[in-house]
Structure formats: C-alpha cells, structure tokens
Amino acid sequence: MNRVAGMASEPLSRREAGKAERRRLIIQAARDLIRETGNAGLSMRGLAARAGVSLATPYNLFGSKRAIVVAVLQDVRQFQERFSTLQGADPLEKIFAALDIAIEFYIGDPSFYRTLWSALFDAYDGVRGEILNPKRDAFWRGLLLEAARAGAIAPDVDPALLLTQLELLLRSVMFDWVVGEVSAARLAPTARYGYALILLGAASPEWRGPLKARVLEAQALLRQVG
Amino acid sequence: MNRVAGMASEPLSRREAGKAERRRLIIQAARDLIRETGNAGLSMRGLAARAGVSLATPYNLFGSKRAIVVAVLQDVRQFQERFSTLQGADPLEKIFAALDIAIEFYIGDPSFYRTLWSALFDAYDGVRGEILNPKRDAFWRGLLLEAARAGAIAPDVDPALLLTQLELLLRSVMFDWVVGEVSAARLAPTARYGYALILLGAASPEWRGPLKARVLEAQALLRQVG
DNA sequence: CAGAAGTTTAGAACGTGTTCAAGCATTTGC
DNA sequence: GCAAATGCTTGAACACGTTCTAAACTTCTG
Incomplete structure (x- = not known):
C-alpha cells in the first residue's frame, strides 16, 4: 500500500x-x-x-x-476558496450562486476541462442523440403535451424544456446504475423521486396534491431500501 | 454516402x-x-x-x-411495443408508468445492458466519487440544510435525497457540455432551470413564489439563447 | 561501510481500436 | 457481353494503454 x-x-x-x-x-x-x-x-x-x-x-x-x-x-480545483465568498442572506440565493460558481469554474477554462473530462469518459460522438432515438423522444413529448393539455402542467411552463430536464435526470440515474453506483433496487425509486420533484415544480396548483404524494412515496421507498 | x-x-x-x-x-x-x-x-x-x-x-x-x-x-429495443400498452386515464399516471417501463427494460437484463453501456462510456472505476470530492459534497449539504432550516424546503422532504437529485441533474448537464451537446451559453440556464424546478417541487408554500420566478427566468433565457 | 530492500529504468511485448495500400467483386456504360 | 469504373474486403501496420523482465540505481538497516 x-x-x-x-x-x-x-x-x-x-x-x-x-x-x-x-x-x-x-x-x-x-x-x-x-x-x-x-x-x-x-x-x-x-x-x-x-x-x-x-x-x-x-x-x-x-x-x-x-x-x-x-x-x-x-x-x-480551488472550489473551496471561491465558494467561501458566498455571503448572501437568502439561502436559496446562495444555492444558485454556488451553482453558478461551479459552472463558471469549468466554463472559465473550457478547452482544458473538456479535454480533462473527455479523458475520463471516452464518450465523444453524438452518443446521446443515438441512444434516445427520435421515436422514443416523440413518445415522451406526446406524454408531456397530454399532461399539459389536461392542465397538469402550469401554462407558463414549456413542456419541451421540461422534458429535457426529465431526460437529463434519467440519464444520470441510468449512468449511476450502469457504473454500479446505484443498486437496481434504488434505481426506479430514485428516478421516480426526481421525476416527481421536477413535475411537482412544474405542476399547476390543482395537480400538486397527487405529485406531492408521489414525491413522498418515492422518498419513503428510498429510505427503506437505503 | x-x-x-x-x-x-x-x-x-x-x-x-x-x-x-x-x-x-x-x-x-x-x-x-x-x-x-x-x-x-x-x-x-x-x-x-x-x-x-x-x-x-x-x-x-x-x-x-x-x-x-x-x-x-x-x-x-422493443420500447415501442411496451409503451403502446399504456392506457391509463391520468396523464401523470402514464408518465410514471412509462418511466417504469423504460427502467424495467434495462433492469430486466442487467448484465447485458451494463456491458453495452460500459462499452459506450469507458468510465468504470469509481470516477464519480473522486470527482465530486467530499469537501464539496459537505459544502452543498450545508447549503441545503440551511435552506431547510430557513423553512424554504418543505419539512417532509429529505434534504439529502434532494441534494442527490440536484447533483444528478448537474452531472448530466455538465456531461452534455463536455460532449458538446449543449453550448456554453445554454449550460448555466439549463442547470438553473433544473435546480429551480426541483427546488420548487420541494419548496414550502411560502417560498414557491421566488422559485417559480427563477423557473420562468431560466426558461426565458433558454428560449432566448435558443 | 556492506548488505538488504525498494524503485526506476530501458526494452520488449501483449492486446486493443483504428487506418491504409493493394486486390477483388460487383456494378455500370457501351 | 465485355471492359472500365466503383467500392468493398483484406491483411498488414500504427499508436495506444498496459504489463513484464532484468538490470541499474537509491535508500534504509545493522
């Protein structure tokens, strides 16, 4: 050793x-x-x-x-130093400021970090677009539009952007499963938790109840599977 | 050709x-x-x-x-066929059912799909844990706990699980940026949009206003950057 | 100081994904 | 039908990450 x-x-x-x-x-x-x-x-x-x-x-x-x-x-990385400058009063404000710092950190030297990350994951060519094929995309878009038409999604939320977020989340969860970072038992609850949270954030008031229930349900499951 | x-x-x-x-x-x-x-x-x-x-x-x-x-x-993939069996009345129900189908599809034959995805991304050893180092993790956990203490997060939402979701999302967005799937201009708005949505889903009623504003702000930015 | 223990070195080698000049089959124009 | 053109297949080769051997070197131990 x-x-x-x-x-x-x-x-x-x-x-x-x-x-x-x-x-x-x-x-x-x-x-x-x-x-x-x-x-x-x-x-x-x-x-x-x-x-x-x-x-x-x-x-x-x-x-x-x-x-x-x-x-x-x-x-x-000198994240710590830059994070330590966060002194906003509003806790939410701080979260978003921290998010910005994290992103700026990488964006500030794109070619360097791109190279670095590309050396970590080999993936490069348009894998994403090929995995999530168009038919499947259309199907999901249809589901979201249906929900929007039914009034489940707040009228000022763009279903297309919402879908993007759902897919981003699912991809990360799947990746963790592939890599062995998340067990098969936790996979579905984790994804459902994220979906429920995001959809709850986008929901119109009258649909918040059932979505909140889903959030809590998935959360209970996650704690149980632990 | x-x-x-x-x-x-x-x-x-x-x-x-x-x-x-x-x-x-x-x-x-x-x-x-x-x-x-x-x-x-x-x-x-x-x-x-x-x-x-x-x-x-x-x-x-x-x-x-x-x-x-x-x-x-x-x-x-025979997703289409399995998806076509979705006939629930509630549009939200259908979304979560589709999510389950998608996940079950992979989980149903884990070794096969694990291998397949591992061949796509070369990453294997515990990359995740090493990139997101513990100090950074502790920092973020602190931010969320602070928000929870301030009453911004609904009391029945687990901040740790919430944090997991935020990090899942950020990782996907970063990955897309690395791979060139999302431009530098869209990176921050996309991440903020996701964070705002998730946090809005977890927010207590009195904090919904500002978070909803952030959602709409990021959304407007995304549409503008196009 | 002498021997023991541990590391670096040079070099070759293995298996990998990928590419290239050269040959061969099919297709096309007459 | 036949010859020229096209483009696919082939075996050899390249660069890569990684491992191995034996020898030279450095550090630690007594």
Whole structure:
C-alpha cells in the first residue's frame, strides 16, 4: 500500500519525498500537455518523456492514465476558496450562486476541462442523440403535451424544456446504475423521486396534491431500501 | 454516402443486400459475444471472427466499435411495443408508468445492458466519487440544510435525497457540455432551470413564489439563447 | 561501510481500436 | 457481353494503454 502524501504532517522519508516529487512532475507534465496539445498529445509515452521519467513510472505511482487525469482534476480545483465568498442572506440565493460558481469554474477554462473530462469518459460522438432515438423522444413529448393539455402542467411552463430536464435526470440515474453506483433496487425509486420533484415544480396548483404524494412515496421507498 | 437499408421498400441491389446481411451478422455476433463473455470478449477482432468477416469490415459498415454497440442497442429495443400498452386515464399516471417501463427494460437484463453501456462510456472505476470530492459534497449539504432550516424546503422532504437529485441533474448537464451537446451559453440556464424546478417541487408554500420566478427566468433565457 | 530492500529504468511485448495500400467483386456504360 | 469504373474486403501496420523482465540505481538497516 502506498503511503499517501496527505497533509505533510509527518516529515516524509527521503524515498517518499522522491516519489512525491515525481508525482508532482507527472501531474505538471500532464497539465502542460493538455494545455498545449489537447487530448491528442496526452499519451503515456509523451507524458513520461515530458516529465523526464520512464514509461513505467507513471504506472508505478498512479496506476493508470485515468488516475493521473483524476489527480490533475483534483489538484487544480480551488472550489473551496471561491465558494467561501458566498455571503448572501437568502439561502436559496446562495444555492444558485454556488451553482453558478461551479459552472463558471469549468466554463472559465473550457478547452482544458473538456479535454480533462473527455479523458475520463471516452464518450465523444453524438452518443446521446443515438441512444434516445427520435421515436422514443416523440413518445415522451406526446406524454408531456397530454399532461399539459389536461392542465397538469402550469401554462407558463414549456413542456419541451421540461422534458429535457426529465431526460437529463434519467440519464444520470441510468449512468449511476450502469457504473454500479446505484443498486437496481434504488434505481426506479430514485428516478421516480426526481421525476416527481421536477413535475411537482412544474405542476399547476390543482395537480400538486397527487405529485406531492408521489414525491413522498418515492422518498419513503428510498429510505427503506437505503 | 451509404444508402441506408431503410424499410426495404426498394428491391435492394445485390451489393446492398450483401452489406445488409453482413451488418446483421455483425450485430448478431456482437450480441452473442456480450451475452457469452461480457465486455471482455467484445473485441473487434473477436467480433469480426465470430461474424465471419475481416477486421476492417465492421469499420466499413459501422465506422467504429461504439457505433456497433449503438446499433445493438437500437436493434434490441422493443420500447415501442411496451409503451403502446399504456392506457391509463391520468396523464401523470402514464408518465410514471412509462418511466417504469423504460427502467424495467434495462433492469430486466442487467448484465447485458451494463456491458453495452460500459462499452459506450469507458468510465468504470469509481470516477464519480473522486470527482465530486467530499469537501464539496459537505459544502452543498450545508447549503441545503440551511435552506431547510430557513423553512424554504418543505419539512417532509429529505434534504439529502434532494441534494442527490440536484447533483444528478448537474452531472448530466455538465456531461452534455463536455460532449458538446449543449453550448456554453445554454449550460448555466439549463442547470438553473433544473435546480429551480426541483427546488420548487420541494419548496414550502411560502417560498414557491421566488422559485417559480427563477423557473420562468431560466426558461426565458433558454428560449432566448435558443 | 556492506548488505538488504525498494524503485526506476530501458526494452520488449501483449492486446486493443483504428487506418491504409493493394486486390477483388460487383456494378455500370457501351 | 465485355471492359472500365466503383467500392468493398483484406491483411498488414500504427499508436495506444498496459504489463513484464532484468538490470541499474537509491535508500534504509545493522
């Protein structure tokens, strides 16, 4: 087991210091390579050369290319500092401000973070559009329009945008299931919880009752499955 | 440009017939390999051998491994048929029933779909947990608890579960941005729209006003950015 | 200081997705 | 019917991430 650098509380033996230094070199080289050449230049051979180490060393110190990318991602973040500037009175205001900060953080250096995330998930080409095929989309749109016509959705809410949100949520839940982050037992309740919450947010007053019931039902299920 | 097989309305020349047959063979081989060996066995060389074709043929006919996986995914789906059984009176009922069907569809054959999706996104090891680091998580939890204490969130809504939903949504939006599916201009409004909807669904009555305003504001922005 | 323990190194190798020049079959124009 | 044109298939090859071996090097132990 590797002793992790941690907070540098203990004096760090000579050997560990050397490793830490090499780790630093590799992370720095990865960052530079991404900056200069994008994802294409970030090959393990190039990375090793740039860091002035052998090809095997990054594997000894990190284990895999993905681990290195994650290390870059963690090393680079100064979220905490920016979050600490949040001093709004209204708690909701703070939530949305925090959301903006998180997004701005990535948007502020798009090519860098795009590359970084693309190295994490390999997915690139228009996977989304192909998975959620048009027929299925039309079907869902129909369902939402029907709900809107029935007066279940507040008239000033755009059903198309609402549908987008539902699909965003479902995709994340499915992804977690695929990756093993959420169990099969929790999958359906989690999705239903999200759907119910979003729909409740969009509901007209007279439909709030049944939707709230669904929210609580899914929530109870989630707590039970725990 | 390749002439797509389509609905077989035209008689399909000899060449096209051969291609269609090879396509069928490859998809079938992919499905079989996933069933028998899981993701590990699904190499392009193995796939080509199993389909009785040369290695380059799948690339000529589909373009990439991912495209083949997508083809398997699309080929296999009988969503339409199952969706067509939806005959509930209540439109909301239908939405949740459709959601259940969609999920059951995947859960019904977990190893198959897990493999399929894993081949789409390469991500596997605990990426999620490493990206969203604990400090950040604690920060967000604090924000939500604060909102709950202030009475903004209905007392019967679990802030932890609520937070999960917000993060699910944000992750999907970020992913779309990374992949280029959503522009930088739409990123923030889309996220805010989702957050506002979810929070509105969870809000106590007296906080609904400002949240509804945020929903409409984000919605207007989204329409404007188009 | 000498031996033991642990790491890096160079190099080759494996299996992967993907591409390319060259050959072959089908299709097209006459 | 036949020859030219088209475009698909093929086997070889490339670059990649990753692993392995043996040797050289550095650090720790006594």
